[in-house]
Amino acid sequence: MTIDLVLSSLNKRLEKEKNLTIQRENGEILNVTCNWNSPVTDQQLTEFSSKTNHILPNDFCSFLKICNGGKLYTDGVDYFELFNLKGIHNYLNEYDININYKSAYDKSWYMIGYYKGYGDYLFIDSEKVANGDNDYLIYVQVGDIQRLSMNFETWLDRFIVAQGARYWIW
Known part of the structure; x- marks a missing residue:
């Protein structure tokens, strides 16, 4: 399986x-x-990695080189948005000044997307990526932080197969 095949x-x-x-x-x-x-x-x-000191996993880089983020399964109201590089960078800048982010999320995490309408957020743990771990995704919903046992490629493939459903909470 590759990001290219899944998206094409x-x-x-x-x-x-x-x-x-x-x-x-x-x-x-x-x-x-x-x-x-x-x-x-x-x-x-x-440049992103140099400026932010955050490592992007290879599968997520492949995604960004095909499409720099986007809105998935949008019906005009609800959708899952995967941020573009600028959106991820904006989150990291916000982290430095937002006391709520600092108290809720580890500095090695960076937000890559959210599910509008549900209040779900998807993060990558840059430290895990740096250590070569493939289970670097983190799902956050109000009051709940869950480490997902998968990489971005697996998450995206399953998300598409599940037609945009939040399968990771089933």
Whole structure:
């Protein structure tokens, strides 16, 4: 499995249908789409790591080089947004000045996305990435921090298979 294959398969479905009709929990039927940002360059990835001292995992870099973030499974109201490099950098700048972030999240973490409408946040633990660990994702929901036993590639593949559902809390 590769990020490229996962995204190209989803994009083929979107090209054919424009919107996807999906079924979520409790029989909810939605028409959704995905909106992708323009990709980043290797130089931008290197500059990000140099400026922030945070290591980006290879699979997440592959994602950013295909699409620099985007909104997944959006119905116009709810969606999961994976941040672009600027959004991740903005979070890191906020961390330095926001006392609430400092008291809630470890400095080695950086936020890569959130689920609008649910209050869920997805983080990467840069320290785990630096140590070569592949289980570096962290899920945060109000009052609950859960380390996910997976990397970004696995998370994204399962998220797409689950049609944008929060499968990690099932």
